[in-house]
Amino acid sequence: MTLNNIKGANADAFALHPGYRRMFAQGQLTLGIFLPLRFYDGDMGVLTGQARVVSEIDELGFAAVWVRDVPLYDPTFGDAGQVFDPFTYLAYLTAHTRTIALATGSAIFALRHPIDLAKAAATLDCLSGGRLVLGIASGDRPVEFPAYGLDHNERGERFVQSVDYFRQLLADSSLPIDMPLGQLDRAYLLPRPVTGRIPLLVTGSSRQSMPWLG
Structure with a gap:
């Protein structure tokens, strides 16, 4: 396995x-809002009006709007989480806001392939003028992993592999990638992030050690 150690x-x-x-303004306390404002319980009407609220808090100077990444609804888990796809929804909110940071809390790197993650993230970053901040995690809903053909117990290792692959895709480099999640040579990712990088914030431990998280 070849790693570029990014x-x-x-x-x-x-x-x-x-x-x-915007989120980490020096010397300031900043506030964000976490969607959904009301949990889905069989009625999609509870999600109506969220974009209007986000537009209003953007005007009021809030720092961030956060959305969750929950691919499948597990009725036994306790809540449906964020019903909408996070990247599609944040792209929609981009059109209704001007300065607020757009954040995932959290994108499940152990489930999604890093190429798809990087493509969606870089696209959203460009469309929003560099406002995307990625909270990332290994996933906490066991039912989703076999649906993807993955082992829930291996999510920690897959998370690390996906983070490495993602970082290499976004790096300004033509070096080949040779990893368990795929091999890439003589091709690269477009578009590029507005400032060259997209912040990654690990939420929870994601089954990693403190040195790795540090």
């Missing part, structure tokens, strides 16, 4: 990133 970055690397700068 590591995470500290805050200084995102000093010019509009979304990160």
Whole structure:
């Protein structure tokens, strides 16, 4: 397995990133809002009007709007989470906002392939003018993994592989990628992020050690 050893970055690397700068304004307490405002319980009507509220809080100076990534509804889990696809929904909210950061809480890197994640993330980052911040995780709903043909117990390892692949795709590099999740040579990802990088914030432990998270 060939790795380019592209590591995470500290805050200084995102000093010019509009979304990160909005969320982590120096010396300020910032506030965001987490969607959905009301949980789905069989009636899609509870989701009506969310875009209007997000537009209003954008005007009021809120820092971020967060959406969850829940591919499948498990009635035994306790809640449906975010019903809409996170990237599609954030793209919709992009058109209704101007400055608020658009954040995932969290994109499930252990389920989605890194090429699809990187394509969606870079597209949304460009459409929003660099406002995307990715909260990422390994997933907490066991029923989803066999539906994807994956082993729930291996989500920690797959999470790390997906993060590595994602970072290499977004790096300004023509080096080949040779990993368990795929091999890539003589091709690269478009579009490129507005500021060259997209912030990744690991939520929870995602089955990783503290040194790795650090």
